[in-house]
Amino acid sequence: MYWRIFLLNAAVLVVAVLLLLGPVTVSTPVLHGEALVLGVGLAAMLVANAALLRVGLAPLQRLARAMATADLLRPRSRPAVTGHGEIAELTASFNAMLDRLESERATSSGRVLTALEGERRRIAQELHDEIGQTLTAVLLQMKHTTDRAPAPVREDLTQVQEAVRSSLEEIRRIARRLRPGVLEELGLHSALRALAAEFTTPGLDVRPHIDPGLPALDQDTELVFYRVAQESLTNVARHSGAGRAELRLRSLPHGGVGLLVRDDGKGVGGAAEGAGIRGMRERALLIGADLTVAARRGGGTEVRLEITGPQGPQGYRDSSSEEHGAEEQTR
Incomplete structure (x- = not known):
């Protein structure tokens, strides 16, 4: 990168010196026509230098855009490694880093999701075996109590029984989603x-x-x-x-x-x-x-x-x- 920028600027300066040694001359004091020529020449040098630098730094700009838009959850195509020198090495290193990060993220995410699925299964099993069976026993006991209760209390017990039954169905639904x-x-x-x-x-x-x-x-x-x-x-x-x-x-x-x-x-x-x-x-x-x-x-x-x-x-x-x-x- 250093030598590329140096050579681009050196080429522009060499061209300017050759023009001064050749058809373009400067007198003392500087004449208006010569000042105009020097101004035009300076503007041309700056434009040429900017254009050459843009061409030379284009790979670095592409790499910067790729870095800014990189998302491990949305893999995209890697920036192409073109040419030789520091930019090509930097691009290759960036691609290798993305490959390594995506691989490590996949491994760690896999472990997390495996643990998550195991925990879901454990919770679902406990809901089914512990809470589900307990509520089922409560329903059976309440049915027995409702059948033997006096008429004024029986309606209230029936409503409580339906509430427990609804809770049991909701627990079973949650368990099915978990497992x-x-x-x-x-x-x-x-x-x-x-x-x-x-x-x-x-x-x-x-x-x-x-x-x-x-x-x-x-x-x-x-x-x-x-x-x-x-x-x-x-x-x-x-x-x-x-x-x-x-x-x-x-x-x-x-x-x-x-x-x-x-x-x-x-x-x-x-x-x-x-x-x-x-x-x-x-x-x-x-x-x-x-x-x-x-x-x-x-x-x-x-x-x-x-x-x-x-x-x-x-x-x-x-x-x-x-x-x-x-x-x-x-x-």
Whole structure:
């Protein structure tokens, strides 16, 4: 870089000296015509110097733009390494640093998500085994007490019994969200249909569409697809104000599998991405998938998760397969 700038400036100065030694001369005192020639010559030198420096520093400017827009959750193409010297070495070092950071982030994110899934399973199991069974025993005892209670008290006990039953159903619903048992037992297709039915309410109609003959996905990839669909529908139900949503699992034209969740709500607008979308991006990176969250034409939001050549994620392993047999016995 130093020698490139030095040689560019030296070339401009050499040209100026040659002009002064040749057709351009300066007398004492300086005549108006000579001053005009010198002014024009100085302006030409500055313009030439600026143009040459812009050309010489263009690779550094491209590298600066790449540094400013780098995002580990949105991998982009690396800046090209062109030429020789310090700029080429700096560009190559920057690309190597991005590769290393993305790899380390994928590994650490995989460990965090593995621990998160394990904790979700533990909480779901405790809700099912401890609180769920306790509430079930309370319901049985209350039914026995209600049947033997006098008429004035029986109605109050019935209302309490219904409240306990509603709490038990809510705990079971939370446990199903924390631990997708349908996914483990029946696969992704049935899990997505059950998920769509769970989010379908009087104010929101979620319609699932599963294409036949989809390529097989491994267990970890299915879990990522399920969690992205779950988070997307949660955002639709909480924030979009939509009346209809579509959940589609389909084959891609170039091979692979794609998940599409779209709604007719108010769209993402200019809101910054929250923790939920960032979590979806981290999960997508772990399986080498592309995640796109964008506004739909005509209103609404569209979430696309696409993977080609499905394969298991690196650094991310759900521990469900090891614990599934034991938990089935417990249930």
